Amino acid sequence: MLDGSQHIPGKSQRPLAAYLAPAWAQCWSLNPGSDTLLRAYSRVNLDPQTRRNSDRSNEGVTVTTTVRRLLAAAKEWHAVGADGHVVAGRVEYLDDQEIWQRIVNACNGERGPGFFCTVQGRAESLLWKRGYFGHEQEMRLLLIGRSWQQDRPSPKVRLVKIDPNALFTSISFDPRLQPFELNERIAEFREAGYTGEIVRDLNYQKVLSLLIMMRDWPDP
Template sequence: FRIGQQVDWSLTPESDAQWRVYSTVVKDPKTGRNTAAEQEGVKVRTTPRTLLSLLWAASLTPPEDACFLGQVEYMSQERAAQRVANEVARERLNAFGGGLGHAETLLVKRDPFKHETEVRLVYVEHRDGCGSDHIFAVPFDPNSTFEEVMLDPRLHPDDVKEREAEFSSLGFKHPVKKSNLYQRVLYEIVLDERGWSNALTLPVAA
């Protein structure tokens, strides 16, 4: 964690937009391999309980007022501003006070980002002087934290094999597989008219 920020997760199983925002694939025109592997992203799956437990275990202040996990609420900019105004008018100097109050201010985003269905893991640091780097470290074991790793759906099969081997060499014991988001799907439709039937197969591309 960087103090004053949050770690973002999503409830959306698959998202074209998120792959394109958080992962870069630049294919070699001859081989089809990714030439931007260092900017390549992966999608990891875990549970809310696992994330919050990690944060509680690492907390340097009482975790019940420092560690939070919440689903982001999406609204118009006008509504968000009105919510802040109402809270300040009601609570005055105590508006958004305490750990929970601080965390709640980070659980609001504008409507254009609604597709993210975001969940935020928030740590509120109550102590003065957190160090010059403003970093809060949360130790974790990938094998006990992540249930699955999903690779970019645009990767070449040889890239996929290479990534799978890399994860295996690092001791990761859970599934590592390529997303099938862009995989073609075949639908077979049976037409039955005047005593005859034909099967029509339609390829559907993403």
Template sequence: MTRTASDFPNDAIIRISNLDVPIYRIFPVWHLEEAVRLRRAVLVPPRRWDDPFEVVGNAISVDCQDGPEIINQSLPQAYAQCWSLTEESDTLLRAYSRVVKDALFGRNTSPRDEGVRVRSTPRKLLGALKRGTPVGLTGEWFLGAVKYVGRTELLQELANAIGAHGKRVFYYPANHAKLLLLKRSAFSHEAEVRAIFVQHDTDQDHDLLSIPLDPNEVFDEITFDPRLQTSERKEREAVLRSLGYSGSFGESELYHRTLLQVVVSSPPKE
């Protein structure tokens, strides 16, 4: 029987109360074009991320009565894709999208480094990922909001989990997913939401996890970098149409120049 988005187990959704809230992801433009052309989503192992605390579960030293012991070095592989609850952010846009304008024509000289924002919902995203899971790949899907904590609190959360469930606590997929939803407070501006797949089989280890997915069913809107000229944006839209995208395009006003008009009730004083 085909499962639907309403079939999510109780522990599959973590710290998200509304499955239809908008979520956003800034893709490299070439990555999005490939996702539309190939109709697939790509998830990566957390070990590829820069933050060293993202992979803390792969090597935790636990002080036992007979001395320290390293745990979690052979966890089943996990894969994730990061989204955000933040609709518009100058910080996120500049972190994931590069626009360097030509002095004469004003066009972007680094189009390959552009980012493009996609809007979806937790329900659509997780439902599509679950339906697209390849036959023979066993594991569990999760989608949750990242919890931002200080370094000391993060370590305390790990200690509490190990104390409550034992040294194999993170071999349980739900606990492994919760570990991947802890992040230090310095990153809190990201307001991150993560789709996570935790494998059951410890013998399978892929560099990437590719899941069949129809962008027209999952993406509610696509918005290009607002620093682009209108002609550039139209060119990008035409490319995605030619690759099969039939959904909506948005337009950000983040950098639109505006004439500020102020109404006062009496003449200003000299």
């Protein structure tokens, strides 16, 4: 809330949300592998009898890409009207007080809260995140509205058409899947037309290591 009652006659509390340019985002991670993120976005519950995933509708697929490919794909947003500006940026993980101070500085700066109406201001604010989420190592692809009318609601979702073979450098399936079901997923994707690299995620692969002892040791 913006409160000008102490210094500006007639200015009572007003919500900062009224000054926020509409924005849409895709969230990506620079973390090459995270069990925390895997479990947050993919559900695998193996049926004890069939060993199949009983929650396939919530099963995730990991995809990799590059910033250059993301920006190229984002050009399709303009096919439905050049009313937005595309920005790609890395999230800054900050203390709560630092985020608050940045908001205070912006609202009391030259543009006032209108700073958040601009492409730069809105994009910057969407790249500030609490340190609590630092494990995500997130970067965001943003579409910031250039102009809008407050009496017209903005769409909650902006779809962008992509060519998976052009956008993704590789894909991998949930490593908790059983080998037979993993092979089925690969066959389905190939049949659907995906020709890119499919990487087998071995992070859940059981490993038996043989340790060569150089000295005698007691029996258990």
